[in-house]
Amino acid sequence: MGIWSCLGTSLEEVKESLYNGKSGIGIEQERLTYGYQSALTGIVPKPMLKGLIDRHLRRGLSEEAEYALMASSQAFKQAGIDDEYLLNNEVGCIFGNDSSAKPVIEAAKIMDEKHDTELLGQSFIFQAMNSTVNMNLSTIFHLKGVNFTLSAACASGSHSIGLAYMFIKNGLQDMVLCGGAQETNYYSMASFDALGAFSKNMDDPTKASRPFDRDRDGLVPGGGAAALVLEDYDHAVARGAEILAEIVGYGFSSNGTSGISQPSDEGCARAMMRAMEDAGVKPSDVDYINAHATSTRQGDMYEAMAIDKLFRGEHALISSTKSMTGHECWMAGASEMVYSIIMMLNDFVAPNINLENRDEHTEHLNLTSKTVDTKVDIILSNSFGFGGTNSALVARKMK
Numbered sequence: 001m002g003i004w005s006c007l008g009t010s011l012e013e014v015k016e017s018l019y020n021g022k023s024g025i026g027i028e029q030e031r032l033t034y035g036y037q038s039a040l041t042g043i044v045p046k047p048m049l050k051g052l053i054d055r056h057l058r059r060g061l062s063e064e065a066e067y068a069l070m071a072s073s074q075a076f077k078q079a080g081i082d083d084e085y086l087l088n089n090e091v092g093c094i095f096g097n098d099s100s101a102k103p104v105i106e107a108a109k110i111m112d113e114k115h116d117t118e119l120l121g122q123s124f125i126f127q128a129m130n131s132t133v134n135m136n137l138s139t140i141f142h143l144k145g146v147n148f149t150l151s152a153a154c155a156s157g158s159h160s161i162g163l164a165y166m167f168i169k170n171g172l173q174d175m176v177l178c179g180g181a182q183e184t185n186y187y188s189m190a191s192f193d194a195l196g197a198f199s200k201n202m203d204d205p206t207k208a209s210r211p212f213d214r215d216r217d218g219l220v221p222g223g224g225a226a227a228l229v230l231e232d233y234d235h236a237v238a239r240g241a242e243i244l245a246e247i248v249g250y251g252f253s254s255n256g257t258s259g260i261s262q263p264s265d266e267g268c269a270r271a272m273m274r275a276m277e278d279a280g281v282k283p284s285d286v287d288y289i290n291a292h293a294t295s296t297r298q299g300d301m302y303e304a305m306a307i308d309k310l311f312r313g314e315h316a317l318i319s320s321t322k323s324m325t326g327h328e329c330w331m332a333g334a335s336e337m338v339y340s341i342i343m344m345l346n347d348f349v350a351p352n353i354n355l356e357n358r359d360e361h362t363e364h365l366n367l368t369s370k371t372v373d374t375k376v377d378i379i380l381s382n383s384f385g386f387g388g389t390n391s392a393l394v395a396r397k398m399k
Helices: 011-020 030-034 063-079 083-088 101-114 124-128 132-140 156-169 186-194 233-238 265-279 297-311 329-346
Strands: 002-004 025-027 040-042 092-096 147-150 175-182 224-231 245-254 288-290 317-319 378-385 389-397
Touching: 002 011, 002 063, 002 329, 011 329, 030 186, 063 132, 063 175, 063 224, 063 329, 092 132, 092 156, 092 329, 101 124, 101 186, 124 132, 132 147, 147 156, 156 175, 156 224, 156 245, 156 329, 156 378, 156 389, 175 329, 224 233, 224 329, 245 265, 245 329, 265 297, 265 378, 265 389, 288 329, 297 378, 329 378, 329 389
Parallel strands: 092 147, 092 175, 288 317, 288 378
Antiparallel strands: 002 224, 025 040, 175 224, 245 389, 378 389
16 A cells, blocks of 8 residues: 555554544645635645656656655555566556646646647646546556546545456456545635635634534545555465455445435445445444545535444444545545555554534444544445445455
8 A cells, every 4th residue: 555645655654643633634825815715725745756757757747646656656665566567567557536627727827828839848738637647657657457547526536446356356457556646736626615615714724624523614625645556365475465455345326316416325325235245244344434524514414324324233433534634535535445454454443533522413323533442354434426426445354
């Protein structure tokens, strides 16, 4: 696995943030100057790529592709995959990404001012396409397998893992690099801010993201990238790989409601049930649920209803790591799987911070506002996106 997020830029750093309930949310003053209602965002460090890859390749990288490069490099290193292996074997690439706003806007500005396409150069096109992450990673790492971008709103990262799992399960690939990436520049989030969906609690940024809390006032945007190397079990064993966990279930559904941004408890529940059925597990087997909960009243409510329907009376602990990261959008499903596996490997459940006054829909949910040291063998991770796209993943600790 690899991670580049507001919680840290290494698995160890992120583990410490998760265990200590440390928020990565802060203020970007430029957002207010640009015209935002809220300056809150997850603060993600800019990668230093000079010396890592050559200038020619760097020019084609969008912001989110830079994050994905760093996370993928970490993942390949942990998997014991070097350049020689990648040159001589077939490895696929499926990444979740649903926007690339900055290069589009910057190119439009040049055209509006200069009216000359020759001034755009050759890099904007490779940064501006939604497939920017895949085309860059596949080129840089010489990947020869399946290669496409999954665009499914805030479930993109989760679906990318689910499809990689399906390709491997069906014998079509031995190994797939998968994950999700999200740009964090202020160009990318203006339309979300226009919805009035963002928290305006700028006096105390670390308290702004409050999933399941009665006093929440909206979500906080975040971003970065998360990468996982998925591999056929026998293939991994044959090359002596260290196996961290096993993806055992993938569930999906569409809400079919009349509103693009309208959640559905029934749609959420179907995705979770399908994932558990695919994994051959029951609600009583699940130890931890990483909730999608973004800190919006409607979204949190419908997910709480769905979890309550399936897990009331069960022992699974529940938290939303978005309380610390904000909503990492297109990467969220992938990063939250990384966060969950980190918890699994280190026997703890990270807290749902800022949960001070639970709302009425969480009365029967086993939410935790504090870190719990406990054995975690099976996890369920939820991701739900605009347009009613739902994804749920089940992972199990290797025995």
